[in-house]
Amino acid sequence: MPVPQSRGLVPRSLLRENAYQAIRDAIVDGTLAPGERLSDGELSEWLGVSRTPVREALARLEQAGLVRTRPGRYTIVSPLDVRAVRAAQSVTAAMHELAVREALPNLTGAELDAMRQANARFADALRRDDVDAAIAADDDFHGVPVTASANDAVRTVLEQFTPVLRRLERLRFSSLSGRGSVAQHDQIIALCEAGDVEGAAAATRANWGTLVPLLDTLPTEES
Structure with missing residues (x-):
């Protein structure tokens, strides 16, 4: 997936919340487009955090209806339905x-x-x-x-x-x-x-x- 060029956006003190907000905002503004596959590794590199807060953020985003996950297969940005x-x-x-x-x-x-x-x-x-x-x-x-x-x-x-x-x-x-x-x-x-x-x-x-x-x-x- 294409990710923004900036790196290390998330302060260590607020990893979970800021990772959630950064990915959420990228989905809302269209940087991450509907249907796009999301990679834990690429998101972690973009945000400058480990995969754990990224995975927690993706779980919250799934509850909010912004991403869809098929365990062991893929995570995508939810289409506008x-x-x-x-x-x-x-x-x-x-x-x-x-x-x-x-x-x-x-x-x-x-x-x-x-x-x-x-x-x-x-x-x-x-x-x-x-x-x-x-x-x-x-x-x-x-x-x-x-x-x-x-x-x-x-x-x-x-x-x-x-x-x-x-x-x-x-x-x-x-x-x-x-x-x-x-x-x-x-x-x-x-x-x-x-x-x-x-x-x-x-x-x-x-x-x-x-x-x-x-x-x-x-x-x-x-x-």
Whole structure:
């Protein structure tokens, strides 16, 4: 498999977590393409770690639906499959809606400002066609109510399912279909500022629902 040229990216103090994050991010950004075979040895060389944290990372990535393993045969990057992505979209939308419901009664002016700033960065990234920056800003925007909700269960579920959606979001933010999210974010902020829990929750779910049309472009795998 082709691997990035940089080596030794993972600090020794955080081998397991950073190995997981590095491989996950390479899958999400397309460096490691759907269907590509993954070699423990090549990943270890790229990250500058032993095979143990790499194998542990691959096991976590399999649970997240990003890789598939056939013991003794191969490990590959999972193809983008409509059923897996649809499930991830449904769960993720519900978790973000719940986060807004729980965060809104106590959402501060500073947190609303943080959402506005993130949305401004998001809009700027879309204008520059910078998909990575758009995804990072979108993460920051939605991360404000997730953090403010102080619900560890929500965060845990999102950490598992969001990476599956990130590959789909790269398609959305690289096209005109992602531009409407800026206005949707503004609406969410306005509803939060007005204290409209039901409105803000519904607007958040609708925002995540904009991924649904892209699901029709994905293949449905035969069982």
